[in-house]
Amino acid sequence: xxxxxxxxxxxxxxxxxxxxxxxxxxxxxxxxxxxxxxxxxxxxxxxxxxxxxxxxxxxxxxxxxxxxxxxxxxxxxxxxxxxxxxxxxxxxxxxxxxxxxxxxxxxxxxxxxxxxxxxxxxxxxxxxxxxxxxxxxxxxxxxxxxxxxxxxxxxxxxxxxxxxxxxxxxxxxxxxxxxxxxxxxxxxxxxxxxxxxxxxxxxxxxxxxxxxxxxxxxxxxxxxxxxxxxxxxxxxxxxxxxxxxxxxxxxxxxxxxxxxxxxxxxxxxxxxxxxxxxxxxxxxxxxxxxxxxxxxxxxxxxxxxx
Numbered sequence: 001x002x003x004x005x006x007x008x009x010x011x012x013x014x015x016x017x018x019x020x021x022x023x024x025x026x027x028x029x030x031x032x033x034x035x036x037x038x039x040x041x042x043x044x045x046x047x048x049x050x051x052x053x054x055x056x057x058x059x060x061x062x063x064x065x066x067x068x069x070x071x072x073x074x075x076x077x078x079x080x081x082x083x084x085x086x087x088x089x090x091x092x093x094x095x096x097x098x099x100x101x102x103x104x105x106x107x108x109x110x111x112x113x114x115x116x117x118x119x120x121x122x123x124x125x126x127x128x129x130x131x132x133x134x135x136x137x138x139x140x141x142x143x144x145x146x147x148x149x150x151x152x153x154x155x156x157x158x159x160x161x162x163x164x165x166x167x168x169x170x171x172x173x174x175x176x177x178x179x180x181x182x183x184x185x186x187x188x189x190x191x192x193x194x195x196x197x198x199x200x201x202x203x204x205x206x207x208x209x210x211x212x213x214x215x216x217x218x219x220x221x222x223x224x225x226x227x228x229x230x231x232x233x234x235x236x237x238x239x240x241x242x243x244x245x246x247x248x249x250x251x252x253x254x255x256x257x258x259x260x261x262x263x264x265x266x267x268x269x270x271x272x273x274x275x276x277x278x279x280x281x282x283x284x285x286x287x288x289x290x291x292x293x294x295x296x297x298x299x300x301x302x303x304x305x306x
Contacts, residue, residue: 009035013113013153017094017144018121019043020060022278023160023265027118028061029272033070036082042110044090044099044121053089069272094121094140099147114151119144120160126235129217130224131199133240138192141244142251149255156256161245163263164238175261178242180250184232192243195227 009031018024024043031038043061047053061067062083071079090110093100101107121144123136141159148157166173167184181189202223206216224236233239248257266283268276277284289295 006034009116010037011039012115013040013042014038015042015044015090015110015114015117015148015151017044017099017117017119020045020056021120021122024118024120025061025064025066026268026276027120029066029070032079032082032086033073033272036086038086040088040113041086042088042090042114044092044094044101046093047089047091049091050089050103053091057087057089064278066268066272066276066278094119094143095135097143097146099143111147111151113153114148115153115155117144117148117151117154117157118160119157122160122241124237126237127221127225128236128240129220130227130236130240131203131220133224133236134196134199134243137237137240138243138247139196142247145248145251145255145257149253154255156258157248157252159245159248159257159259161241161259161261162238163261164234165242165245165261167232167238168234177249177259178246180246182246183242185230188231190231190243190246192246195243198223198227 014031016024016028019028028041028043031041043053043057045053045056045060047056062079067079074082088106090099090101090106098107101110119141121136121140123133125133144159145157148154165178169184181191183190199220202219203216206219211219221236224239228234228236228239231239231242233242245259248259264283266277266287268274277287280288286295286298
């Protein structure tokens with residue numbers, strides 16, 4: 001982070017959604033490493049209660065090798081004390097109203113203290129079930145925005161989207177926001193509430209037909225891909241992220257919003273150390289295969305758009 005950005009975070013209270021995800025935990029590590037004088041970090045994860053959320057954060061975030069450099073630099077005792085002082089586990093679910101935070105006292109504390117919201121919670125499966133992706137990527141963004149607008153000190157909502165909201169186009173693509181209903185197929189306008197109604201109707205139809213969970217999953221995946229293609233998007237993930245951006249732009253009111261559209265997120269580039277990868281996703285299969293000597297070359301079309 002640049003020095004002015006690090007300074008900006010001093011004595012600030014941050015809410016981070018999707019805190020157990022790759023991008024969010026890297027963000028948290030960077031904040032604690034570069035600005036230990038941050039006031040507080042509310043870290044939202046799916047969990048049944050505060051104790052469960054705390055256990056999940058420790059096992060899936062702070063005990064990861066990602067924190068090795070920080071732990072070596074300041075020591076286990078100091079890092080554990082820093083986490084205990086600065087971090088507040090928040091059990092919740094961004095697909096629900098008030099982000100699923102049920103503790104009224106915790107909600108009030110958050111609304112009085114939060115300065116910055118970093119929204120990274122998402123499902124990133126390209127062919128995710130349409131009902132799941134719509135709830136998390138689209139309505140989840142709206143729920144986080146609505147919560148942020150209730151935070152009396154909130155200065156900024158930083159939303160992680162994807163470069164693939166731009167679809168499969170060639171040439172220079174401008175980074176412009178989506179207007180509500182706007183799609184890459186100009187003739188087809190999307191109505192987000194209609195999309196949710198389609199999901200509910202499909203779910204009811206599948207239940208009436210006595211479909212199994214596996215059959216329902218495949219049907220919902222097919223529906224998402226079909227709707228995405230109709231509006232010019234390559235997959236369900238990109239389509240639901242587009243609609244999430246629409247919600248943010250349409251209902252932002254006076255909230256300052258920054259939307260980040262990264263391409264494939266693979267590993268850390270340099271900090272806290274190069275090449276930290278978690279899980280197997282996007283290009284990771286090719287990277288692992290190359291590293292093991294199983295894949296020695298790539299066949300490509302030189303005229304393809306990368």
